[in-house]
Amino acid sequence: MYAESDRRPLGSRAPRFIKASKPLHRTWQVVIFLLGLAVVAGGVVLLPLPGPGWLIIFAGIGLWATEFPWAQRVLRWTKRQLLEWTHWWRERRLERRERKQGARVR
Template identity: 35%
Template sequence: MSKPTTDAPADPSAGAASFPQRWRAFRAGIAHRPTLNFGYRIAVGVVGGLVLLVGIITIPYPGPGWALVFAGFGILATEFVWAHHTLTWVRGKYRTVMDWYIARGWPLRIFGAVATFALVLATLWLLGTFSLMAGWIGVDWPWLRSPLMS
């Protein structure tokens, strides 16, 4: 008797490990070497710390401030339990604050937008951006000069 055949094509990915499985295997290989493991944890700490620091600095400005904070904690949480706990806590607090902020209605949202705009303008002035751009077009107004960049 002949062997029965099926009409379904063979799954080409059958037997292939998924990315998370390959990553766990890679990480387990590093974990078995103490020196390499220590270096890997330092690298994760440095990269995660830098992303977190940039995120904290950019929170008040339009852009990816909070996303970078969460990304930094996410990177750190891959290796450090304290970062995982902190990430969970920060996410909860962020959601609580944003729910409160949205529940206050349009007056507070408008105030928040105006305050953010004022903070960005003040930062640009302090960094000397306005006097730099004014110099490009030949304007020399004293009030455009930054007290920090004189």
């Protein structure tokens, strides 16, 4: 039931040469955080408007997840919840179809 991404270790996905230098890696993390913050803030602004507000928020969390373990855990939890909801919805839809077909046969 778990996706392949759940099995990958948590941690930075920065290139090796960036991880090799602590100041460069810290700068990289700050840049990723600020970019993710801008994307998430843009998604929050779009929530009351028609458009893909939640999708943009999840894209920002995905950007953070390239660098921060806490965001990777949030993203994994979100993916699991979405998968469970999708299975529930499909089962519900199938049950409705079966009931509808059963009503037509009578």
